[in-house]
Amino acid sequence: MRLDTITELLRIPGFKVTHMISSTESSIEFLLEQEEERTSVCSGCGKVHNTAVHSVGRITVEDLPMSSRRVYLHVPKRKSMCLEDGSIRVEEHEWIRGRFTKRFVEQVYRLTSITTNKEAGWFLGIDDETVYRIDKEMLEELSLERIEKVKAPRHMSVDEVAWQKWHKYVTNVVDVEKRKVIWNHDGRGKTTLDKFYRKIGKEGCKRIKAVASDGAKGFLTSTKEHLKNALIVLDHFHVKKYLNEAVDAVRKEELRKARQQNQEDLSRILHCNKRFILMQNKVTNKQKDILDKLSTLNEKVYKAMLLKEQFLSLYVASNRRVAYANLRAWIGTAIRSGIASFVELGYKFFRKRHYVLNYFVCKITSAISEGINNKIKRFKRMAYGYRDVKYFLLKIHQHCGLLDPKLST
Structure with a gap:
């Protein structure tokens, strides 16, 4: 040639x-x-x-x-x-980046968005430590352009995800309309979310109309302090999680009693491999037969399930006023039920009733955040974990945020 x-x-x-x-x-x-x-x-x-x-x-x-x-x-x-x-x-x-051309570095950046550093290194013939260094430098360079001057969203959701064992978390802020992570930081709670609100400034805080949250105290305190006029919505996906946890607490307690009393039929129904039937909103005919049998064998667990179903029917209310009446009735029923986990949940929903009802004013959820959390867990497992939290934060932006290579193609 x-x-x-x-x-x-x-x-x-x-x-x-x-x-x-x-x-x-x-x-x-x-x-x-x-x-x-x-x-x-x-x-x-x-x-x-x-x-x-x-x-x-x-x-x-x-x-x-x-x-x-x-x-x-x-x-x-x-x-x-x-x-x-x-x-x-x-x-x-x-056109040169260290010992590689710029287009070679960009190819590494694209490959690491769809596979692990080890696999990308194997494909290109370089070691995974070199891939890590190239990828991190590229992400840091792009973050200065795309993330540092991020605009405040109109609707946002906030959630945390674990990046290592021993309660090490990072907090992600998601633009609900863009469906992307726009900011993240290591840590969780009020002090961490305060950093986001200070970054966007007072004018940015005024632009935010609604925030979907899991109801964590730190996130609520920070949001109420910085966003005076924004709606705080207690995400109904987390509400379902709280209800399922309450039902599961009753199931475990009754299963323990059934085993002590040698009630084999009840123990078989309440066993952990059947617990998902109690959590489902729609059941098959076979599962319905199991629940009918449960209603005759253990009234307490069946009552807990009915309380869960009764609360979820609240979300079909036509407006906030109707939902408020239904919520008040449910809280009263839960507290009077005598079931410890639901009594506690009743008081919890009473304290956060305004956040629950705000869903009927602005129907946003943190479903996007939960989906992003699953995506984060997937690429974290693929990499067998991360030791560098700054790199992990950048990888979240690469897979789920504004550093996604597909956004620039």
Whole structure:
């Protein structure tokens, strides 16, 4: 292949291929020279200096593969004196990132958005530590453009997800309309969410109309402090979670009693492999038969299930006023039921009744946040965990936020 054809294929601005140094079955190396004399950009200050050239050296950078062979480019780099600090500095090329071309780095960034660093490294022929370094630098560079000046959303949801064992969490803020993570930080609770509200400023806080939350005290306190006029909505997906946990607490208690009293039929129904029947809103005919049998064997568990179903019917109310009447009735029933987990839940919903009812004013949920949490857990498992929390936060933006490569294609 002619050298000018290779130059045209490589499309490197200001450079041409002058020699093919070596060509093997696995790699190919080219020598590059500048097509014409140009002023150099200082790597120290980023400015153009018209000072005399001190010396010329060469570096070897890896480019994208050509015909399934790895491509190495030998690139001249001039050294000259920086007028800012008087040091001898090497020139900077916009298309080079360390020991790789910019397009090679971008390919790493795209691959790591769909697979693990180890698999991306295997595909490109580099080790996973190098992939980690390239990927992190690329994500940090993009985050300055896309995340640092993020606009406040109209509707947002906030939730936390564990990134390591021993209660180590990160908090994610999701734009409900864009369905993307727009901000995250390590930690959880009021002090963490305060950082987001301070980042967007008072004008940004005024733009937010509604916030969906799981009802955590820290998130509620921070939101009420910074968003004076925004609606806080207790997400009904988390409400269902609280109800299911209350039913499961009753199931465990009654299962323990049934085993002590050798009630085999009841123990079989309340066993953990049947617990999902108690949590479902729609059941098959076979599952319905099991529940009918349960109603005769244990009234307490069946009553707990009815309380759960009664509460969920609240969400079909036509407006906030009707929902309020239904909620008041349910809270009274739950407290009078004598079932400890539902008595506690009744008082909890009484304290947070306004947040529950706000759903009928602005019907937003944190369903997007929950879906994003599942996606985060998936790529965390694929990578067998993360040790660098800053990198983990950037990966969340890459997989679920504004650093997704598909947004720029």
